Amino acid sequence: MAETPLLELRDLSFAYPESPEPVLRHVDFVFSPGQRVGLFGPNGSGKTTLLHLMMGLVAPTGGEVRYRGRPMATEADFREVRRGVGLLLQNAEDQIIYPTVLDDVAFGPLNLGLAPALARVRAEETLAALGLYGFEERLCHKLSGGEKKLVSLAGVLAMQPEALLLDEPTNGLDPDTRDRIKDILARLGKPFIVISHDWDFLDQTATAFYTIDRGSLTPTPQSVLHRHLHSHPLGDAPHHHH
Amino acid sequence: MIDEPFARGRSLVHGLDPRAKLVACLALSLAAALARGYLAPAAVLAFGALLVLAAHPPWRLLLGRLLAVNGFIAFLWLVIPVTAPGTVLYRLGPFPVTAEGLRLAALITLKSNSVFACVLALVCTSTAPALSRAMTALHVPRKLSFLFLFTYRYLHVIAEEYGRIVTAARLRGFVPATDRRTYRTYAAILAMVLVRSFDRSARVYQAMLLRGFSGLFPVLATPAAGPRDAVFLAAALIAAVAAAGADMVWSGWHG
Structure with missing residues (x-):
C-alpha cells in the first residue's frame, strides 16, 4: 500500500x-x-482503552503506537498526535472545560x-457549522x-483534526441529535474510528468493521452486523436491512 | 442549584464593563474600609445604594442577603460595646457599656454595609465567567483567575453529582433522621462525591491534554470598553478619592 497509515498499532498489549x-x-x-472504521465489542472489552492508547492517554505494557509511520513514545510525541x-x-461533561460555550470551543485553537x-x-x-449559531455565550x-x-464535538472539530476517534457518540441521544451527528460525520468526510453499540448508526456511517473481544481485534464482515430485533415506532418509514 | 440571581438583568449597571466595575468596587471598598470616621463609609454607602437601586435587583433576595450580613454584625453588637475599654455610659447588669464600644460597633456596621452595597451592585451583577475574563484583563495572575473560573465550572458538576447520589439514596428509601445510621449514610455520600470528583478531575485533565493543553492558559480578547464605562469609572474613582480625602480631614479634626 502506497499510503502511509495515519495510526498504526504494532503488537500492542x-x-x-x-x-x-x-x-x-x-x-x-x-x-x-480515507477509512471509516466501526468498532464494537462487549462492555469492558477494551474499546475505550484502545482509543486512549492511540492518543497517548495511557501507556501500553507492550508494543508500540505509530503515527504517520513514526513510533510515538513520549508525552511530547503524543502532543503531535x-x-x-x-x-x-x-x-460530554468530561470534555467541556469552560463554563461558557465560546471559551470552551476556543480552548483547543x-x-x-x-x-x-x-x-x-x-x-x-x-x-x-454544527448548527449551534447563537450558542457562544450560553452556559x-x-x-x-x-x-x-x-x-x-465542536471543541474537537475547532482544532481541525485530519481524523476523528469517537467513543460512543450517539449514546443516550435522541434520534434528532443522533441524525445530526451522522450528518456532520458524512459532511466532514474525514476518516474516523467509531465505537458504538448502535448498530444502525455503525451500519450507516462506517465502511470497515472490527470486533474487540477477549483482548484481540478481529475484522468483521458487515453482513453479520445487522442481526437483532428492533421495533419500528414510526411505522414503516423507509429504512434498510442487510 | 448554584445560581447567580443578581447577574441576570438588563440594567445600566449590568451593562457596564466588568473591568470598570471591579476597579470601582475595589477603590470604593478600600475608601470605606480604611476610613477612621463615619463620613467616608456613609458616602460610599450612599453611592453603592444608588447603584443597587439602578441595578433593580430581586428585592426579596437582596433582603435575605442583607439579613445574612447583618446577622453576623448583630453578634458584634452583643460583644463589642461591653468589651471595648473607654468611657462607661451605663451598666447592663455586670457589664459596662462604653461610648467607644458603641461607636466602634456602629462604624463596623456602616463599613460592612457600604462594602456589601458596592459588591452587590458591582460584582454580583456580572457572571462568574465575565468576572474571570475581567480579572485576566486587569493582569490578576492567570492562576488565580483560572482557579476562580474552574471553581465556578466544577461547583455545578459537583453539586449535580451530590444531587444524583442523594436522589439514588432517597429512591431506595433513605429518610434522614438524627441517628448514627443517617450520619454514616451522609459520610458515605460525601465520600462518594469526593471520589467521583477526583475521578472526574483526572478525566477532565485528559480532555485538556487531548485538546493540546500544555500548561498555559491563553484567553480570548475582551471587547473594548465604551465611553459609558469610562464615565462610570471616573465618577466612582472621584467618589472614592473624595471619600478618602474627607475622612483624612475629618480624622485631622477629631485627632
Whole structure:
C-alpha cells in the first residue's frame, strides 16, 4: 500500500496494574486515511482503552503506537498526535472545560497557538457549522444532553483534526441529535474510528468493521452486523436491512 | 442549584464593563474600609445604594442577603460595646457599656454595609465567567483567575453529582433522621462525591491534554470598553478619592 497509515498499532498489549488479565493482547491494527472504521465489542472489552492508547492517554505494557509511520513514545510525541487526531470522549461533561460555550470551543485553537482573534473566529465558525449559531455565550452547565454532545464535538472539530476517534457518540441521544451527528460525520468526510453499540448508526456511517473481544481485534464482515430485533415506532418509514 | 440571581438583568449597571466595575468596587471598598470616621463609609454607602437601586435587583433576595450580613454584625453588637475599654455610659447588669464600644460597633456596621452595597451592585451583577475574563484583563495572575473560573465550572458538576447520589439514596428509601445510621449514610455520600470528583478531575485533565493543553492558559480578547464605562469609572474613582480625602480631614479634626 502506497499510503502511509495515519495510526498504526504494532503488537500492542495493555493490562491494568491491579488486574492479572490483560485488556489487549498483541493487537495489530492499521488506520489509513480515507477509512471509516466501526468498532464494537462487549462492555469492558477494551474499546475505550484502545482509543486512549492511540492518543497517548495511557501507556501500553507492550508494543508500540505509530503515527504517520513514526513510533510515538513520549508525552511530547503524543502532543503531535493530538494536533492531528481528535478524540470525542464518551461523556460530554468530561470534555467541556469552560463554563461558557465560546471559551470552551476556543480552548483547543488557542492551545494550537492561534491568535485570540483568530481562535474566536475559528470557534464561531465551528459552532455555526454544527448548527449551534447563537450558542457562544450560553452556559455549558445549562445545556441539554444533546447540546452538550454537540458543543463537545465542536471543541474537537475547532482544532481541525485530519481524523476523528469517537467513543460512543450517539449514546443516550435522541434520534434528532443522533441524525445530526451522522450528518456532520458524512459532511466532514474525514476518516474516523467509531465505537458504538448502535448498530444502525455503525451500519450507516462506517465502511470497515472490527470486533474487540477477549483482548484481540478481529475484522468483521458487515453482513453479520445487522442481526437483532428492533421495533419500528414510526411505522414503516423507509429504512434498510442487510 | 448554584445560581447567580443578581447577574441576570438588563440594567445600566449590568451593562457596564466588568473591568470598570471591579476597579470601582475595589477603590470604593478600600475608601470605606480604611476610613477612621463615619463620613467616608456613609458616602460610599450612599453611592453603592444608588447603584443597587439602578441595578433593580430581586428585592426579596437582596433582603435575605442583607439579613445574612447583618446577622453576623448583630453578634458584634452583643460583644463589642461591653468589651471595648473607654468611657462607661451605663451598666447592663455586670457589664459596662462604653461610648467607644458603641461607636466602634456602629462604624463596623456602616463599613460592612457600604462594602456589601458596592459588591452587590458591582460584582454580583456580572457572571462568574465575565468576572474571570475581567480579572485576566486587569493582569490578576492567570492562576488565580483560572482557579476562580474552574471553581465556578466544577461547583455545578459537583453539586449535580451530590444531587444524583442523594436522589439514588432517597429512591431506595433513605429518610434522614438524627441517628448514627443517617450520619454514616451522609459520610458515605460525601465520600462518594469526593471520589467521583477526583475521578472526574483526572478525566477532565485528559480532555485538556487531548485538546493540546500544555500548561498555559491563553484567553480570548475582551471587547473594548465604551465611553459609558469610562464615565462610570471616573465618577466612582472621584467618589472614592473624595471619600478618602474627607475622612483624612475629618480624622485631622477629631485627632
